[in-house]
Amino acid sequence: MASTRAPRAGWRGTRLAPWLGLLPFLLYVAVFLVWPTLSVVAGAFRSEDGGFTLERIRALTDETAINALKQSLYLSFASAATGAVLGALLAYLIVTAPPNSLLRRTITAICGVLAQFGGVTLAFAWLATLGFNGLLTNFLADVFGASDTGYSWLYELPGLILVYTYFQIPLMVIVFLPALEGLRPQWREAAVNLGATTFQYWTKVAIPLLRPAFLGCALLLFANAFAAYATAAALISQGSFITPLLIRTALTSEVVLGQKGLGFALALQMVVVVAIVMTAYAVLLRRTARWMR
Incomplete structure (x- = not known):
């Protein structure tokens, strides 16, 4: 049993290593790309009182x-x-x-x-x-x-x-x-x-x-x-x-x-x-x- 578990643990570590290396980049993308984009989307559909509105989208037809x-x-x-x-x-x-x-x-x-x-x-x-x-x-x-x-x-x-x-x-x-x-x-x-x-x-x-x-x-x-x-x-x-x-x-x-x-x-x-x-x-x-x- 011990001989079969060791390779499996090593395989898992090898599989997670690339994701750990990408973590700083993914964090950068989330902070400077994903979050601002979501803020823009939310702001385009949010009214002054915080509710949902399409008034701002309709303004694009002006x-x-x-x-x-x-x-x-x-x-x-x-x-x-x-x-x-x-x-x-x-x-x-x-x-x-x-x-x-x-x-x-x-x-x-x-x-x-x-x-x-x-x-x-x-x-x-x-x-x-x-x-x-x-x-x-x-x-x-x-x-x-x-x-x-x-x-x-x-x-x-x-x-x-x-x-x-x-x-x-x-x-x-x-x-x-x-x-x-x-x-x-x-x-x-x-x-x-x-x-x-x-x-x-x-x-x-x-x-x-x-x-x-x-x-x-x-x-x-x-x-x-x-x-x-x-x-x-x-x-x-x-x-x-x-x-x-x-x-x-x-x-x-x-x-x-x-x-x-x-x-x-x-x-x-x-x-x-x-x-x-x-x-x-x-x-x-x-x-x-x-x-x-």
């Missing part, structure tokens, strides 16, 4: 909330599409370089830094470039006689698209590069041996294989732009034409009071959109993983 959602979706789609295409092209150029080349390692490192270069720092960089008395603004004014007061479109939707694309391109490089590296040279050699041209290889073999990865990365960029707040808040001090800024107005406005509940409802709306996008991303990522093994 013209202001709908327009903010449309603008947010357009901003996310435009920046994600631009970043996905340009980032995929840059990732392809990186893959063509030798794996240990200085150029490849340098560009990859730069993309890793720029992908995280956002928030107030990024907004200030663009203001210092194209804003009032910005570096490029003064240069264009001195050389071409342009206005030296900055450009108003920088503080509108076109400006946000441009600024968001700045960190979308390097992010696309980072997430799409493994898929390009997963293309095996043997597949191209087999296609050439069967008489395929370079164009036929890309249209019949490479692009169909890369399509799920490309679409999945584009969805990741969409969610990244849709949930971004700090850059837009620092760049646009007035106005709430996208959902994150409308949430800010609902929580901090001194003109229209008692809009905290609307902020919860808008946040829940964003959670639902991001959840749908990330679910689609996970499905596409699973399809990509089949041929990258």
Whole structure:
């Protein structure tokens, strides 16, 4: 009997060891992700007296909330599409370089830094470039006689698209590069041996294989732009034409009071959109993983 119990105890200890290692991460997720999400859901359906209500959800059908959602979706789609295409092209150029080349390692490192270069720092960089008395603004004014007061479109939707694309391109490089590296040279050699041209290889073999990865990365960029707040808040001090800024107005406005509940409802709306996008991303990522093994 003693000889059979000892292995069973060891097996149980081995089975519990991974969960004990994951405990700090699970605790972090519970505190900073699960609990805030549950608070948003509860706040969206809780009335001022603590009861259940759908009034805040109905407020999402107002013209202001709908327009903010449309603008947010357009901003996310435009920046994600631009970043996905340009980032995929840059990732392809990186893959063509030798794996240990200085150029490849340098560009990859730069993309890793720029992908995280956002928030107030990024907004200030663009203001210092194209804003009032910005570096490029003064240069264009001195050389071409342009206005030296900055450009108003920088503080509108076109400006946000441009600024968001700045960190979308390097992010696309980072997430799409493994898929390009997963293309095996043997597949191209087999296609050439069967008489395929370079164009036929890309249209019949490479692009169909890369399509799920490309679409999945584009969805990741969409969610990244849709949930971004700090850059837009620092760049646009007035106005709430996208959902994150409308949430800010609902929580901090001194003109229209008692809009905290609307902020919860808008946040829940964003959670639902991001959840749908990330679910689609996970499905596409699973399809990509089949041929990258």
